[in-house]
Amino acid sequence: MKQLLVRSEYCLGCKSCELACAVAHSPGKTLFTAIFDAQTPQKRVFVETNGDLNFPLQCRQCSDTPCIQACMSGAMHKDPTTGLVQVNPEKCVGCWMCVMVCPFGAITESPLHTALKCDRCRELDYEPACAAACPTKALQWIEVDRFATAGRRSWLDHLKEANIHA
């Protein structure tokens, strides 16, 4: 199963993922139509930085689902078909408990004052636009094992370098 995984060392902070995310959640799904939408489309990924490190952060789809535990209205729920944590804005009462318990700060407020977060691009058949938009492949839509394999190989390369210089 694919996950949104990040090689933060490749993130240049260009925010292309943020732009693509907003466009993917606009009615027309293209930049040139989104720019003219009366209701400005909302992004659900945030490129954060601490000065040394950039990181595009969005809902991590935690298995212990603190946001669902904290939700009193049933708005935050697990989609039975996909198993993904999703928000039903119609049930959301804006108590913001989910925002307070989310360890990543990945939930924000929509213009309609309901909880807003990454839905893994439900309207794009779950092909996340943020990863597709990443010019450096810092943000990847990839199987965990494949990502880990690439990580191990790059560690081996690193080791080789270290041995040469030893």
Place this chain on the structure above:
Amino acid sequence: MLKAKTIDPAALELLKKAATDGIETVWDRYEAQQPQCGFGTLGICCRHCLQGPCRIDPFGNGPKAGICGTTADVIVARNLLRQVAGGAAAHVDHAYEAVEALELAAEDKINYSIAGEDKLRQIATALGLETPSKDTKALALEVVRVAYADMSNHSRQPLQWLLANAPKERIAVWQSLGILPRNPDREIREAMHQTTMGMDADPVNLVLATAKQGLVDGYAGLKLATDMQDILFGIPSPVVTEANLGVLKSDSVNLIVHGHVPLLSEKIVYWAKKLSAEAEAVGAQSIHVAGICCSGNEVLMRQGIPLATNFLAQELAIVTGAVDVMVVDVQCIMPSLAQVASCYHTELITTMPIVKIPGATHIPFTLENADETAQTIVRKAIAAYKKRDPRKVRIPDQRTTIMAGFSVEAITAALAQLNPQQPLKPLVDNIANGNIFGVVATVGCNNVKVTQDSFHVEMVKELVRNNILVAATGCSAHALAKFGLMNSEGTERFAGDNLKSVLTALGHAAGLGAPLPPVLHMGSCVDNSRIGDLVTAIARYLGVDTAALPVAASAPEPQHEKALSIGTWAVTMGLTTHLGVVPPVLGSKSVTELLTQGLTEVIGGKFYVETDPILAAQGLIADIRAKRKALGLTI
């Protein structure tokens, strides 16, 4: 993403060969660039100071201003002004070299003749110089001095080349807006100054400054360059030849000229004929010159040299394996050519001090050594021919007959067959009675974002079907040439009945024995000035403003900054100017609105963006219909 890379059958065939040969092309690199940055696409990225880069969140959740406080409106307007100034700079620099050439030619310091004496006298008259008694070279030097005076104008007086050639009604409009350019170099410098950190923050003022750059481009770039080149090399008159890569010859030395300035390519054409015996000595039939981009258009218009191909297929020309030398001057030259050439026997030769490409052979061109340089290049082609590997050669069997060379003078001469006293009358009468419903000028480039040539061809077929006469230049002309819109059969096949009858009558009157083509090839990109001259002449004949005429412009597949500066000039002339690719301005609603609507009230023209060729044709026809209605003509 693209549905198809090209509709050009020669390019399609060569793309397969490129894949087999392991050649990376512009389309591969375009794919590798996907997705392209949304901030850049919308024009809301600023890199003008070292506090940046800054970008504005177009959806309002992130930053609404750059670090200095500049808004999206200002960033978009500033970026556009710099791009248009970039385009104008290219054309003015081109024109300047042609002025220098005329000066040195008139002083007998270089081996260039003055072949267009009629043009010289025409220009001198427009500039108010005494002409009849003077000898050609003395008069040429006087004309040169006016051009130089414009380039070194330290006063507030407007550009003389503009005052002498632009319509009076337009000059009044430009004066009222305060956009009459003085010295072109000063205006380009001012645009750089106006857009640097801590300068103009008024988007309206910046857009007006952009319009001024359009005038710099039109008169100190396009018009000046064409005038100088016509004086040096002669006014084009109709020629018949062929277009597309099938013009390359398997048994001849193939030498391709690519770029924009004809100062070297004219010499190449001359020496290619002169040195043919040397080619025969190595077993070649002849030395065959063909052109890419506007160097190609220049030698086509005056020397009848065939067109090889346009911008997007420049790499594929080398993939034929049959190009012995590709010699380049300035503009639109893909740096990738060196890499492609290294996979074949082709020698890529750069010639200009401001265009050097690692991997290419650099043979410096100067006006003083033009003949020696041209001979060296031609001999390099002969030497390369001997190294050609027949197993790697594949010349697509694609050639289309084209008629080109439609300078304003040539068009007027053809019309004079019908009415010697008032040559423009037959044309104007046919526009008035609706046989010619209107005129659209299609100009500019290929852009990899558009299936190559498709927009030019589909839109123009729809236009001529609706009795719109089309004039074309640049890579648009190449595209329309390849697809049979520049020969008499094209009139039979594609033109609406009314247009067909006019073109048939004109063709017979001009002694062709066949209709004129539905699309008139008026030359290179700088030769958009010819279209401007024609529009100006028609407006003067009718005593109306150019903005009132049923005439529009279109850059269906624009890629270069030059296309933006040419388009801006067309807008200042009062024309609706279509762009088939969205320019990077949508990040500012107010600038977008100004360019597509707001400007109309003050300047008459506007930009019109439509990315579907048929809808674009219909939009242009609707615009022309509205102008016809305002003039009281049949609709």
